[in-house]
Amino acid sequence: MHVRRIVVPLTVSVVVGTGLAAPAYAAELRVGVEIPQLNVAEYHRPYVAVWIEGADQKVAANLAVWYQQRSNSEGHGTKWLPDLRQWWRRSGRTLKLPVDGVSGPTRPVGTHTIAVSDRDPRLAGLAAGDYTLVVEAAREVGGRELLKVPFTWAPKPKAQNGSAKGGSELGTITLAIKP
Template identity: 70%
Template sequence: MSRITVVTTLSIALSGMLAMPAYAAELNLSVELPQLNVAEYHRPYVAIWLEGADQKVAANLSVWYQNKDTKEGHGTKWLPDLRQWWRKSGRTLKVPVDGVTGPTRPVGKHALKFSDRQPALANLAPGTYTLVVEAAREVGGRELVKIPFTWPAKSTQTAQAKGSSEIGTVSLSVKP
């Protein structure tokens, strides 16, 4: 093998290593909205956020609400029904919030993925946090599910919690 071939091969190999993606810490969750056997069903409003050890909101991850005008008015009127989220964070937000708010979702499992490169997690200090999922439904109930975890994860962490009415199983996976 000539010296030029060795240098070229080494250069190509090193450039390939530099082009490899850097892996980022991830927070993956699945939120299940159960099928309810009720006379009048409305999709629930859902807020998903992180609380620090001080129980203050560290990051809003997602808020699902009726974001269009209806005969009852604009859906933001009902956001205060998400009582815990509203008291801790919602009343200070001007919705819609890009990358956070979106329309209500139908019955089923909904997957969400967040990277430490996204605004919600980019400035999250190392520590103990709680994932909080709150759901409230018109002519229905209200429910809150919490899952504690550590950020950033040194190894993969997984946990689940199950609601009893408005929220089904909530699964969390935190990867380094």
């Protein structure tokens, strides 16, 4: 019987000094957005904006903006983004759309998850403090709804859960922070 030996080279890196290594922890912020089934004659998928605002009510991070993406005579759906009134006034009108990693197409009925690591550029600059997750939805031939879930962001985030229940355009919004 012939035994074949495979030698795999091993590379060892040594970091000398302090402060050069990244922290061993990583946190994740997970948002669940439920778009409910509506029993209406003319249904259109809602435009949805998800963002984090600070205690001063200024936008600290845009997490998602879902709107009509395909080409049409209405400017890729951006024409209707001002219907997301709070988001538009606080952040949307200053953005150059689409925003990489934030913009996306409208979503069908169901629960959709947004998972963002603390190393993601959207959260990388988020300082420790009290914040509010805000989810706003607006639908053509429909209504508009805004839900808020407060949370605390710390240098070493602690596990947290929160939720808010919509009444028309949004279902349940969930927030989970996992260290």
